[in-house]
Amino acid sequence: MTFDLFDNLPEPDSRGGEHSEAIGPGAVVLRGFALSRALALRQAIEQVHAQAPFRHLVTPGGFRMSVAMTNCGTLGWVSDERGYRYDPNDPDSGRPWPAMPAVFVELAREAAAAAGYPGFVPDACLINRYTPGTRLSLHQDRNERDLHAPIVSVSLGLPAVFLFGGARRADRPARIRVAHGDIVVWGGPSRLFYHGIAPLADGDHPLLGTLRLNLTFRKAG
DNA sequence: GAGTGCCG
DNA sequence: GTAT
Numbered sequence: 307m308t309f310d311l312f313d314n315l316p317e318p319d320s321r322g323g324e325h326s327e328a329i330g331p332g333a334v335v336l337r338g339f340a341l342s343r344a345l346a347l348r349q350a351i352e353q354v355h356a357q358a359p360f361r362h363l364v365t366p367g368g369f370r371m372s373v374a375m376t377n378c379g380t381l382g383w384v385s386d387e388r389g390y391r392y393d394p395n396d397p398d399s400g401r402p403w404p405a406m407p408a409v410f411v412e413l414a415r416e417a418a419a420a421a422g423y424p425g426f427v428p429d430a431c432l433i434n435r436y437t438p439g440t441r442l443s444l445h446q447d448r449n450e451r452d453l454h455a456p457i458v459s460v461s462l463g464l465p466a467v468f469l470f471g472g473a474r475r476a477d478r479p480a481r482i483r484v485a486h487g488d489i490v491v492w493g494g495p496s497r498l499f500y501h502g503i504a505p506l507a508d509g510d511h512p513l514l515g516t517l518r519l520n521l522t523f524r525k526a527g
Numbered sequence: 528g529a530g531t532g533c534c535g
Numbered sequence: 536g537t538a539t
Contacts, residue, residue, distance in 0.1 A: 363531090364532095365530065365531070365532055366528095366529070366530055367529085367530070367532060368532085369531095369532035369533070370532080371531070371532075372532085373531080383531095385530085385531075389528085389529080389530075390529095390530065390531080441531095441532095442531055443531060443532065443533095444531080445530075445531035446530090446531085447531090501531095502531070503531095
């Protein structure tokens, strides 16, 4: 007598291996959702980077973040010794953040709708660049004016372990592997849940080499 | 009004 | 794996 341990695994649907997994109340992972647009997304990120280079921000406590960041959209998330905030201008250049590429807006809109949040129109996109060893410890996204809108988080390049906790920092986070093309969407009851990224493992991705790039879409204003 | 930070 |  043998048991098939895989009997209860969710079956990918017919769209080229795409499927979704619930990870919490109002929270879902859309597997492979961004895959077909990965090349266009990489090109768009390069264009943003040309106008607003990646940089390592400093936390209010004075610590340099290991993740390098830039933004596009009408508002960008920034941190310095004075605190966290959304700013219409890049503090390094004094100029407005680059416009959000159309491929970004459309992907975020579609992903949110697929996760049960129709009508999502992001005005801020934080772009995070991870190299092996880089992490983002548990935190909440709560500087946005509109907490009704969800968070849409797109993974590109090297895989990572997404930590998805609860409403309190002490809630033990689930460890969810996120790969190239996956999108995590959370909102409603889980909008303020703590989350983070475990230290990135070494690796070499065919499209992005030794990098993980993450796009986080928000309605901040 | 602190905090997406570090360590063994 | 965890400890704050």
